């Protein structure tokens with residue numbers, strides 16, 4: 644399916660109504676444009692990124708102490724703490740059973756994209772504790788979360804508001820829109 648920038652923009656507005664209203668809190672983290680990224684899950688290659696870990700590194704849905712998660716999120720990105728309100732599934736990377744990496748796994752519902760009815764899932768707010776970065780833990784976690792969405796029959800995986808485009812491209816995600824506080828930056 645070929646989706647134009649204009650169609651992505653309409654889709655963005657449907658998922659994030661009022662986002663470019665002047666009083667909307669966009670939580671800009673950097674003085675540079677942010678990106679929206681998509682991955683067609685029918686084209687997702689689950690072997691796109693591999694890393695070998697020792698046995699004490701594990702991955703899975705969080706089903707324990709929410710306070711531990713909040714403390715980790717606070718160390719990685721304090722402005723994300725309110726988003727982790729216990730209502731969304733959280734998938735993690737663990738070292739010795741402790742959370743070192745996390746992301747939300749969200750259902751964004753059914754939408755019409757270029758006349759086609761599609762289900763959208765989103766692995767959002769991904770982060771790794773600074774002392775555990777560059778070991779592959781965050782990307783394997785996000786690869787697994789993407790696989791979960793694919794296996795749950797979502798059509799697209801959507802990542803909202805990211806600066807880490809090169810990192811996410813390693814899993815096949817593509818930038819479909821860039822924007823700043825003033826609005827969409829048309830290419």
Ligand SMILES: CC(C)(COP(=O)(O)OP(=O)(O)OC[C@H]1O[C@@H](n2cnc3c(N)ncnc32)[C@H](O)[C@@H]1OP(=O)(O)O)[C@@H](O)C(=O)NCCC(=O)NCCS
Pocket residue numbers: 719720744768769770771772775776777778779780781782783802805806807809810813
């Ligand atoms: C972005 C972030 C989640 C990366 O986590 P991480 O666990 O260090 O990432 P990984 O080690 O799994 O990255 C895997 C690979 O990408 C590389 N990489 C790490 N950070 C990268 C980045 N910012 N840009 C490009 N490549 C990156 C790693 O070196 C590694 O390389 P390899 O192919 O040789 O194995 C982490 O830096 C972070 O928490 N940042 C703050 C929160 C944030 O901005 N999140 C982005 C949400 S989309």
